[in-house]
Amino acid sequence: MRKRLSSVLVAATLVLLFVPAGVQRAQGKTVGPPEVAWKDMTFKQKKAYMKAAVEPTMKPIFQAFDAKEFKKFDCVTCHGKDGVERKFKMPSNDIHPLPNSKEAFEAKLKVEPKWPKFTEFMAQKVEPAMGKLLDVPVFDPKKPVEGAFSCAACHKLEGPKPAAKP
DSSP states (O other), X not given: OHHHHHHHHHHHHHHHHHXXXXXXXXXXXXXXXXXXXXXXXXXXXXXXXXXXXXXXXXXXXXXXXXXXXXXXXXXXXXXXXTTTTTTTOSSOSSSOOBOSSHHHHHHHHHHOTTHHXXXXXXXXXXXXXXXXXXXXXXXXXXXXXXXXXXXGGTSOBOSSOOOXXX
């Protein structure tokens, strides 16, 4: 009996450690990373995962950062007012675009009063949480990896792309 109880406790602990917070597993209705890669999920699966895992995880993160600005947190917060029409494709049309070069971004940080605070929040809270939820690495400018979660996953980039280095 003790062995069986111990096995159940170990299994429950593993589930709690490896299933993203908020994912409902009732009768296998919600699937998501890492069981099914985000890129391989159907629209219906992505929508269910967003409702069951992403929104409940990200809502308190955003509200802890700024309860007033993110009092209402739903699909529109990230996907924009036209999210339904665009089938929730990202980047959003309603999230302000970001400069497309390191130099331009650093210049904005100096003249936009809210940018340093938001940049730190996005880098330390949002990107890691979304990377974990989507089971993808978080962008590291020192070691870029294709498919990593970065600012450009949610924000459009301003202007032409920087020239590729030879």
